[in-house]
Amino acid sequence: MxxxxxxxxxxxxxxxxxxxxxxxxxxxxxxxxxxxxxxxQQAAQKMGNAGECVAALVYVYDHAARDLSRRLVENYHGHHDLSMATLHVHLDDDNCMEVTALKGTGAEVQHFADHIIAERGVRYGRLVMIPTEAGKKTVPARKGSGQRA
Structure with missing residues (x-):
């Protein structure tokens, strides 16, 4: 130090x-x-040098937008290696929100997020990236700590 x-x-x-x-x-x-x-990390992300990361992609979209569901599914299938899990929430009669956990290089994750957010019918989107250190071992939770393995 x-x-x-x-x-x-x-x-x-x-x-x-x-x-x-x-x-x-x-x-x-x-x-x-x-x-x-x-x-x-923000500066590295802007320059495309974010390295390995995990991320949350959050977006709100009009579920009735023409072919949007099909286009989103095609994007996800084309980048299946990045997506870990997705939460889908019905907000009202017109809008849905999705939160997707992603993992990969910063450039790949940013590229994917940019394509999702740019789809016609997606009203708002934001990507939050958190850098990870490749090869770093995860320490298992201690028993009784209240955390699940």
Missing amino acids: QRITITLDDDLMDDLDRMIADHGYQNRSEAIRDFTRAGM
């Missing part, structure tokens, strides 16, 4: 302290590390 010194103007420091309190961080260092990781 390295120690650094940075200079922030008073307004930015006030905003940072407010965010730290709102998010429940115990100290500034912990918050700044998390905010830095998030900013770096």
Whole structure:
């Protein structure tokens, strides 16, 4: 771990302290590390260098839009290696929401999400990517921790 010194103007420091309190961080260092990781991941995603990731694709669409269901299914079948699970929710008479868990490279996941969101009849969509480290071993949950394996 390295120690650094940075200079922030008073307004930015006030905003940072407010965010730290709102998010429940115990100290500034912990918050700044998390905010830095998030900013770096966002920048890598924009440049197409996100590496391996898991993601949630959330979108709302008009279920009556012509051929949209068929087009969505074709997109999913064409990228079956990325999709892990999908939750489908009926919002009202016209709108459905889907939440899809994805896993793959950032570029592949972004490309797939862009195609889904761009389909005519999809009213709104957002992709949230979380980087993963390839080859990192998952630590099994301890017994009695309340987590399932």
